[in-house]
Amino acid sequence: MSNSIMSVEKLPEATVASSRYTGILPCQAIREMLRNGEIKLLSELDPDQIQPASIDLRLGHFAYPVDTSFLTGPALTVLEKIKQLDERFEDFKIDLRKGAVLEKERVYVIPLLEEINLKTKDVVAFANPKSSTGRLDILTRLITDKGTAFDQVEQRYEGRLYLEIVPRTFSVVVKTGTRLSQLRFSRARGATPDPIAPAEWKRLLDEGEIVQLEDNERKLSEEKGMLRFTVDLQGTGEEGALIGYRAKRHTKRIDLERRDYDVLDFWEPIRFHKSASLILDPDEFYILMTKEAIAVPPGFAAEMMSYDTRAGEFRVHYAGFFDPGFGWNPETKKAGGSRGVLEVRSHEVPFLLEHGQTVGWLRYERMAAKPDMLYGQGGLGSNYQNQGLKLAKQFRSA
Secondary structure, rough: HHHHHHHHHOOOOOOOOOOOOOOEOOOOOOOHHOOOOOOEOOOOOOOOOOOOOEEEEEEEEEEEEOOOOOOOOOOOOOHHHHHOOOOOOHHHHHEEEOEEEEOOOEEEEEEEEEEOOOOOOOOHHHHHHHHHHOOOEEEEEEEEOOOOOEEOOOOOOOEEEEEEEEEEEEEEEEEEEEEEEEEEEEEEOOOOOOOOOOOHHHHHOOOOOEEOHHHHHHHHOOOOOEEEEEEEEOOOOOOEEEEEEOOOOOOOOOOOOOOEEEEHHEEEEEEEEOEEEEOOOEOEEEEEEEEEEEOOOOOOOOOOOEEOHHHOOOOOOOOEOOOOEEEEEEEOEEEEEEEEEEEEEOOOOOOEOOOOOOEEEEEEEEOOOOOOOOOOOOOOOOEEEEEEOOOOEOOOOO
């Protein structure tokens, strides 16, 4: 634990006392939580581990293969539950310190290098897969000891964090320190954070701070705090224009530390041909993009939400958290050119997706304070700023 103390001491002081934060906590509050022991590290903090409104979580030293996904319930720790499922689980653990393969369609549980000791009663935390995790079709869910829900850390929780991992399409190579998920913290005055006032939401839309929309598309974004987004199946509109990718079923494993894989070894390009539509084959995995250029201003964070399931049996995202500054142009203070990337899977039956069809929502939440760094700035390793149709960072740019 001495490494974590050394690294935390080097962090800059928070600019606002933590007791004054309500809403999604910014990076300066996360640094304060590291200093006061609410976040504990089992190895030294990575330089870019803290993001504008979240902290990346890192895989620990061992992975436990399990036969099923589970929640512990209020009586058991995660390791106690794994032992209940298999008394010899320690005999089959996988050493990640030099790297190891996680096979597709297998379930693994991995203790993380971060622990939590939430001292303030009105602070909770939520986890999301990182962008590259979703674009590789890796299902991840955070589990806590004596927990009753995935991806949540309840008030006053004290203990270890674990990640359930299921590679869906590609087998992957991971190691101790690999980052597949991120954790954000929220403080509310009551049951929920302060809502976005209707007048403020209207101003954000009118001034183009969150989306680039034509006047005739304005109707898509008039729900308070919720931005509908649609799918782009046209691209430039020219015959042969690239509009997406479909994952190949049988490929080599992907080492998550590499950045030089050939796209065509793993993906089939999808191109515009005759009509702006796409039939989704059941259980195939697609990468598509939004028609709209979207942004998250400095005072907000956003989460991608599934659209009403009555619109069709398909899932449109796996990694859905957008840090403050995503797609936002600090010079014009408007939405820039960043599209949202969609990770799409149809279930059970083929489904016809058409250009401009609504496929999801972005739910905007107020930050407790503006972060002192923004996504895409300050050497954060923001791989997807100003993105169009973009695969995970492990693949060479086309």
